[in-house]
Amino acid sequence: MYDDGKLCKDMSRKTVGRRRFLRATGAAATVTALAGCSGGGGGGGGGDGTPPGDDVEAADSIQFITESTAPSEALQSIAGEFTEETGIEVEFTLSPLLNYTEQLANDLTSESANYDAAYVDPYNIGAPYYTDLEPLNGYIEQNDYDYEDHIEIHRVACSEFEDDGTIRGIPYDCPTILLAYRQDVFDEYGDQATSDLGFEAEPNPDMTWSQYMEVARWITENVPDDMVPYGTGHMAAQHQSLANEFEMIQWSFGGTQLEGFDGKDPILPDEVSAGFTDDASMQAAEFYQELVSEVAHPASTTWDWGGVAQAFANGEMAMSPQWHENSGLFADPESSEIADTVRWTLAPTGPAENRNVQAHYGGSSIGINAHTSPEKKKAAWQFIEWATSEEIQYRLLSEVGGTPTRQSVYDRDDVQAASEQTVGESEYPNVAPPIVEGWKLDNIGQRPHHPDWLQLEQIIYTEGSAMVSGDQSAADTMQACADGFSNIL
């Protein structure tokens, strides 16, 4: 990330290693922290990647921190089985995304090793703190772990953060943005819309974003409000969700956030510069502004990913890009008014000629804290092996709507059958959306593994919010994003 000029400038400054600094300030804070410091105590060898040998006995308890997702809550509920099998107790810490990120980042950077195993969000944790995660190549080899069974995109997107093949996390779960829509609306008005618009109105993998906007507008204007008030709704609040949605559209238009990055390969070159000012990004911004501020449900600018999912379940719009993990919510008659009518397809295509992006990746892995003791590492690995095994992934899918990352789970007969059914009929609503199709490298778009991505992404959704609220033009927004990125880079 450093250019030569900055490097020279840095060398001329008085520098202190961040770990040394943390230890020093940590000493000052020891008095306050003393009562709370009960973790593994470091000394794990700093993560050289050599798995603990046979002479090391696995610890009898470990701490696991994770974002509070439905699969993680389910994992916690069945963790007793792992304890019965191995004698290793697993204490779970579940927190909302931002809190989890803060807690884990603090723990990793201070090397205090309060958490031995961790849910690794590749953008919030993996990219900035991968050096604090234990390399797992040796563990995989030593234990004959079937790593290759994890579908390729997961190995690319949430396991590796360097370009040397070092594996820092084992794929665990994967929400993905696809397009959800209501079949009942298209059953009743689809033909009329198709006739009026001159193209197939029901969403399908060949639909373009401009067609999508036309269909959405047509539904808002022609379908009675008691059936559905709006054609489309979006996660366009000033929140990470807006960035996610816009990034997908920007890639599909051929634009980019970072020069040389196309939304496909997350490993960036050493030298990167801000994008956004290319013509394709400008077009994408103009399109998104019109879609959200003129066509979509007006509450779109107040909804994050949770809000837009609930609004869709309430029947507020006919079509909407959604994280597929909400399929369970839509399928549940107690929380959804449209349980029988939801269908999924790939997100629309963009005009980009050199790439295709019709889905947005949101997966995560589980890793081991590099600073914990060898005994804890050994126990943590056993936990990871269990939690990411085919059997447990299958159970998380069937019991709570997790999203398996292993091909072998999707090859099971009942899962295959469920994936061909509609959301309402499917035994496993999370496989009703075409996720495997979306994960194909030809279809998926994914964010880069940049250590400052969390901060960079904030620029996208802050400026994007001004754009969709009508306070800023699309061109000014892209320029502001480029300037903001340049400042951080």
Place this chain on the structure above:
Amino acid sequence: MTGQQTNTIPTDAYVGGEPEETEQSVLDSVPISFEMLLLLPSIVTLAVLSIIPLVVMIYLSFHEVNFTPVNEVIFLGFENYTQMAADGNFWNSWRVTLFYVAGSLGLQLGLGILIAVMLHRVSRGENLLTSIIIMPMMIAPVVVGLLWQFLLDPSFGLYTYMLNQVGLFVNQPILANSTSALVSIVIMDTWQWTPLVVLIILARVKSIPQHLYEAARVDGATGITQFRHVTLPLLKPAIAIALLLRSMDLMRYFAKVFITTGGGPSSSTKVIGLYVYERALRFFNLGYGSATGLVLLIVTILMGLMFVETIMGGAGDE
């Protein structure tokens, strides 16, 4: 008399060993005074909880501290502060905070005084009314945020529905518009914390001697005149206390914005507390975050001093 008594003691009588002049109690041997010793636990607690973090914060504000794999702690001098001065987002947050603090303080104080004076005039059921009025204050700010988010929801929110019935905010969600979102968070805080102002003012109103009002009435003062020339001047110390408490709290405002708008739309509700949180704890830019936090601290202290000195003045000395 005393001298006589002294003289009656025989000079050869045994009166015990002479105390050794050099012997001292354990307490005497400690090189600090007894009073300081008693204060020591408080000082240590204060140091651990406030002084050390403050010193660390000041230290950090002069450094670049960024928890990424390649970064080191780099001494920057005043670079964080110069960067802050040129940071449009920082100044936008202060603009939002200024509007928010001024709007909330004005509403809370105005309504607080009005409700307290009216409550004082209630002859029956005053305790019940007071209990009802102070209820919002007992709810956690996060819950207040969730409650108002629910009430203002564009699809099923009760307040949205009521406003829609009179033709307001139709197809325009309240929290999606820069102005109405900011006004909404002012109202949320006013709803929750006006009761505190009511309690402070009510306590003072009750202590105003009735004979002052009687004298005013004899002089022909109407209700409004009595309020203006008797009640209001005597409420000055209570008003200053309410302003001080509420302003310090408002400057640190965070939870309800975090829950309801996340600072949006278009950063129109990104108060300085949220901005500092983002820099320091979401992006772990601890150096810059500390610098912005330090500025917030200084502004809060200055504002508190201003209220104490200019509004309270000598009124509290009586």
